[in-house]
Structures are given as structure tokens and as C-alpha cells.
Amino acid sequence: MTPPPSQRPHLQSLPSQKIGSAVQGVAALLWLPQAALLAWAVDGLASGRGMAAVGWPALGILLLGLLRSACEAWGARRVFAQARAHLTSLRAHAATALAAGSPSDRTRAPSGLAASVMAEQAEAVVPYLVRYQPARWRVMVVPLAIAAVVASLSWVAALVLLVAAPLIPVFMAIIGMRALAASKAQMVEMGSMNAFLLDRLRGLATLRALGAVDATAERLDASAQSLRQRTMAVLRIAFLSSAVLELFSALGVAMVAAYVGFHLLGTLDFGTWGEQLSLGQGLFILLLAPAFFEPLRDLAAVWHDRAAGEAALNGLKQLGHHGLALPGGHVVSGETVHANGAPSLSVRDLHFSHPGESPLFEGFELRIAAGEHVALLGASGSGKTALLSLMAGLLPMTRGEIEIGGVALSDRTAAALRQRIGWMGQKPHVFAGSAEANVALGRRGIGATEVQAAIRFARLASVAQAHPGAALGEGGSGLSGGEAVRLALARIAVHAGADLLLVDEPTAHLDTETAARVADALLALAHGKTLIVATHDPVLAARIGRVVDLDAATMEQAA
Numbered sequence: 335m336t337p338p339p340s341q342r343p344h345l346q347s348l349p350s351q352k353i354g355s356a357v358q359g360v361a362a363l364l365w366l367p368q369a370a371l372l373a374w375a376v377d378g379l380a381s382g383r384g385m386a387a388v389g390w391p392a393l394g395i396l397l398l399g400l401l402r403s404a405c406e407a408w409g410a411r412r413v414f415a416q417a418r419a420h421l422t423s424l425r426a427h428a429a430t431a432l433a434a435g436s437p438s439d440r441t442r443a444p445s446g447l448a449a450s451v452m453a454e455q456a457e458a459v460v461p462y463l464v465r466y467q468p469a470r471w472r473v474m475v476v477p478l479a480i481a482a483v484v485a486s487l488s489w490v491a492a493l494v495l496l497v498a499a500p501l502i503p504v505f506m507a508i509i510g511m512r513a514l515a516a517s518k519a520q521m522v523e524m525g526s527m528n529a530f531l532l533d534r535l536r537g538l539a540t541l542r543a544l545g546a547v548d549a550t551a552e553r554l555d556a557s558a559q560s561l562r563q564r565t566m567a568v569l570r571i572a573f574l575s576s577a578v579l580e581l582f583s584a585l586g587v588a589m590v591a592a593y594v595g596f597h598l599l600g601t602l603d604f605g606t607w608g609e610q611l612s613l614g615q616g617l618f619i620l621l622l623a624p625a626f627f628e629p630l631r632d633l634a635a636v637w638h639d640r641a642a643g644e645a646a647l648n649g650l651k652q653l654g655h656h657g658l659a660l661p662g663g664h665v666v667s668g669e670t671v672h673a674n675g676a677p678s679l680s681v682r683d684l685h686f687s688h689p690g691e692s693p694l695f696e697g698f699e700l701r702i703a704a705g706e707h708v709a710l711l712g713a714s715g716s717g718k719t720a721l722l723s724l725m726a727g728l729l730p731m732t733r734g735e736i737e738i739g740g741v742a743l744s745d746r747t748a749a750a751l752r753q754r755i756g757w758m759g760q761k762p763h764v765f766a767g768s769a770e771a772n773v774a775l776g777r778r779g780i781g782a783t784e785v786q787a788a789i790r791f792a793r794l795a796s797v798a799q800a801h802p803g804a805a806l807g808e809g810g811s812g813l814s815g816g817e818a819v820r821l822a823l824a825r826i827a828v829h830a831g832a833d834l835l836l837v838d839e840p841t842a843h844l845d846t847e848t849a850a851r852v853a854d855a856l857l858a859l860a861h862g863k864t865l866i867v868a869t870h871d872p873v874l875a876a877r878i879g880r881v882v883d884l885d886a887a888t889m890e891q892a893a
């Protein structure tokens with residue numbers, strides 16, 4: 335499911351920074367009157383008018399200088415504020431797009447890569463907008479204005495500037511293409527290294543137990559070397575582009591200076607509109623020549639920002655691409671659903687397959703009465719988890735209909751229906767934080783009293799007390815397997831509005847006694863609610879009223 339055009343993030347659109355950039359451009363143009371005043375003062379001094387010729391121009395230069403600084407500062411502040419606001423909205427779009435993907439989508443961006451793109455790489459967008467965009471604006475305005483003023487005094491000097499200038503963009507464009515490719519490659523490398531590192535850190539216990547730490551370190555080293563090489567490639571290109579520009583601008587300024595010098599000496603007495611240039615006019619042209627190249631030099635200095643910024647924008651855009659959408663993931667305000675006692679559930683003509691895999695369900699049917707308890711049985715891989723995810727609106731069905739309490743599960747109702755679902759996945763994620771925070775999960779309307787009651791219900795009190803105020807380790811380290819399952823039970827127990835419980839293998843890997851206790855707690859919790867449990871545990875299945883065998887159901891579909 336792709337988001338409708340109106341909700342698609344406008345990643346490439348840039349904020350209207352025109353005013354800020356224009357004011358910075360005006361600041362650059364103020365050098366024209368400043369240079370004119372300076373040349374006028376020197377001309378006055380040379381023609382013997384003494385210090386009287388310097389007073390007014392000096393005051394003018396000072397005032398213009400102050401105005402120029404004020405324009406620069408105001409423009410830069412404005413552009414910066416807009417760039418930060420734009421980055422914030424880009425990040426929000428990327429986060430929304432990420433959240434609109436199904437959590438069971440295997441093709442989602444790896445967590446480390448997503449974190450690297452959103453937190454670190456996205457920062458490259460700010461220099462791009464703050465420095466590159468205004469520099470580009472100045473390049474389009476300032477050199478033309480200066481060339482026009484110089485041309486009004488000497489067409490030869492203007493011609494020299496105009497011949498030197500186009501060579502710069504041509505070379506920059508050639509280098510720019512390489513820079514963009516190098517920057518993209520560097521960002522991809524950085525993202526995959528972050529993803530690799532995060533993944534291996536999570537699995538460190540397994541790597542250590544199986545003696546695979548050295549091999550992983552070698553791979554990480556190879557990755558770091560490759561990132562270093564890519565970073566150096568980007569830097570090389572950045573240096574090359576500056577060198578090309580410095581060369582051409584130095585040549586341009588030198589040629590103008592040589593022409594003006596020889597013209598004033600009378601050796602080259604052509605290139606003006608009739609009269610010889612005065613000392614003041616010659617000096618004015620000389621002062622303007624470096625300023626003609628300055629915006630181009632600024633652009634070259636920030637050329638790398640463009641490559642990095644565009645690569646970052648691209649990376650943010652890529653985060654939104656997913657193979658499986660979360661039903662209702664991009665619907666801003668869906669419908670509300672009124673619960674009226676435990677819901678019935680009906681699945682009609684369900685079709686589903688994971689992308690690129692053979693179909694798991696083709697015309698699957700199931701009816702569950704309100705308040706009924708059902709065990710889903712089936713061989714490993716028969717699709718029990720997929721069916722629960724489809725019912726919870728965590729996976730999009732290809733075809734068919736799922737109705738919960740008479741409300742059809744759709745993009746508009748998925749979020750509201752999920753509100754009445756208590757979900758306990760096969761591998762509940764334990765966040766680094768206290769047991770209490772892990773139970774409440776920051777959900778609205780869940781206070782400390784409810785959390786304590788849920789903790790007592792799930793017999794987690796000893797765990798919570800054993801670590802008063804202390805954090806559980808990342809990924810559940812510090813909890814036994816049974817405790818992690820009880821924590822997951824507490825999470826649904828605390829959610830009083832959940833009257834459809836979808837539970838995936840709650841007793842897997844537990845000893846008989848712990849499994850029996852977990853089953854007791856689950857059945858107590860499910861009293862008066864609709865319960866669907868996927869399980870391989872015959873003891874648990876026997877305690878639940880009805881058993882649905884997915885293998886048999888799939889055989890029926892096939893028949």
C-alpha cells in the first residue's frame with residue numbers, strides 16, 4: 335500500500351528560503367558601492383585633494399559595512415531557522431513513513447541503518463540548506479551584477495571575467511557528479527556499518543558463546559576500512575573541486591589586474607568606451623574582480639554540502655519504502671469503534687502470502703463467537719503467527735475480510751480495533767528500563783496503581799522488588815524466560831479495554847510448572863474476553879475450549 339499523494343512526504347521540496355537568501359545576496363552586492371567609495375577616495379588622494387577627499391567616503395564605507403553585516407546576520411539566522419524547521423518536518427515524515435510499514439515486514443530498513451539515517455546523516459540537510467542554497471542564489475545574481483558594472487567601464491575587463499567564469503561551473507558539474515556518487519556510497523556504507531554493529535552487539539552473547547567474536551571483529555574492521563576509503567574519496571573530490579576553482583579565479587583576477595595595469599600605463603589603450611580609465615575607475619575594476627569570483631568560491635566551498643545533503647534527503651526518502659504496509663498506518667484520523675462486550679471474530683475468504691513467498695492462506699475461513707477461547711494448532715511454519723498478525727491488523731491481507739465485533743478490519747478501522755486487542759507476540763521485546771515502565775509502555779491512561787496491580791497479577795512483584803527502581807537490561811537481559819513471558823502478560827493485563835486477546839506461543843520454552851502457571855494467569859485474564867492462542871503445547875490447548883487445526887484447515891482450502 336503506498337501512501338496517497340497528499341500524505342506522501344515532500345522530501346525534495348525545499349522551504350521557501352528566498353527572503354533569507356535574497357538578503358544575503360543584497361549584503362554581497364553592497365560591496366559594489368563600498369568599492370566605488372574606496373576607489374573614489376584613492377582617486378581623490380592621488381589627485382591631490384588630501385584628507386578632505388577621504389572623510390565622506392570613509393563614513394559611507396563604514397555605514398555600508400554595518401548594513402552589510404546586519405543583512406548577512408539576519409539572512410543567515412532566517413535561513414538557519416527555516417532549515418532546522420524543514421529538517422524537523424523531514425524527520426517527522428520519515429518516522430511516519432517508517433511507522434506505516436508492517437512490523438513483520440522483512441524488507442524494512444534495518445534498525446541501525448534507520449537510526450543512522452534519521453539521527454546522524456539527516457544532519458547533512460542543514461548545511462545543504464543553510465550554505466549551499468544561499469550560495470547558489472548569490473552565484474546567479476552577484477557575478478552578473480558585477481560583470482554589468484565592470485562592462486560599463488571596460489568591455490575587455492568584463493570579457494576576461496565572463497570567459498573565466500563559465501569554465502568554473504563546467505568543471506564543478508563534472509566533479510559534482512562524482513561527488514554525489516561518492517557521497518551516496520559513503521552514506522550507504524555508514525548506514526550498513528551501523529546496522530551491522532547494532533545487530534552484532536545485540537547478538538554478542540551468541541557470538542561469544544559460539545567463539546565467533548574474532549570473525550565478527552574482522553568483518554567490522556573490513557567495514558570500517560571501507561568506510562574510511564569512501565570518506566577519503568569524498569574528501570579528495572572536495573579538495574579537487576576547490577583547487578580547480580582557485581586556479582581559474584586566480585587566473586581571472588590576474589588577467590584583469592594585468593590589463594588594468596597596462597591600460598593605466600598606456601600600453602593597452604583599448605577596451606574602454608572611448609576614454610582612458612582613470613586611476614579611480616581602474617582601482618574600482620580591480621576591487622570588483624575578486625568579488626566577482628567570490629560567490630563561485632563560496633559555492634565550491636559548499637559543493638560537498640550539496641552532495642551530502644542530497645544523499646541524506648535520498649536516504650530519508652528511502653526509509654519510507656516498505657514491502658508490507660501496516661493496515662491504517664498512514665491514516666491520520668480513522669473511525670472510532672464502540673466496544674460492547676467481548677467481540678466475535680470472523681475471517682472470510684482470507685488470502686495472504688509474504689512478499690515473494692508461496693501463499694499461506696487461500697480462502698481461509700474461521701468463525702469465533704464472542705467470549706470464546708480458541709487454540710490455534712499447526713506445524714511450525716503453518717502460519718499461526720501470520721494469522722494472529724492479520725487479525726491484529728499488523729499485516730495487510732491480500733484479499734478477504736476480517737470482522738471484529740461486527741466491524742470490518744480496514745485501513746480506517748485498524749487503529750481503533752487495535753485499541754481493543756491485547757497482543758502478546760512470540761518474542762516480546764523488553765526495553766531497557768524499569769519493570770514498571772516496561773509494563774506501562776508510556777500508554778495513555780495507565781497509572782502507577784494499574785501497573786502495580788498488573789505486576790502483582792503476573793507475579794512479577796519479586797522481579798520488580800529485586801531491582802527497586804533499577805533498569806532491566808536491553809532486550810530483556812536480567813529476566814528469565816518465564817519472567818519475560820509474565821512481563822508480557824502484565825502488559826496486556828494492564829490494558830483494561832482489551833477484550834480480544836491474541837497470544838502467540840505463551841508457554842514455549844517453559845518448564846511444565848511455569849507453563850501451567852502462565853496458562854492459569856492467561857485463562858484468568860481471558861475470563862469474559864475472546865481469546866485466541868497459537869500454541870504447540872497440547873496441555874495448554876486441552877485447557878482451552880476449542881482447537882482449530884491450521885494444517886487441517888489449509889488442507890481443506892487446498893481440496
Ligand SMILES: Nc1ncnc2c1ncn2[C@@H]1O[C@H](COP(=O)(O)OP(=O)(O)OP(=O)(O)O)[C@@H](O)[C@H]1O
Pocket residue numbers: 438439440688689691694712713714715716717718719720721868
Ligand atoms: N516477516 C516474514 N516475512 C516473510 N516470511 C515470513 C515472515 N515471517 C514468517 N515468514 C514465513 O511464513 C511462514 C509462516 O510463518 P509463521 O511464523 O506464521 O508460522 P507459525 O505457524 O507461527 O510457526 P511457528 O509455530 O514456528 O511459530 C513460514 O514459512 C515463515 O518462514
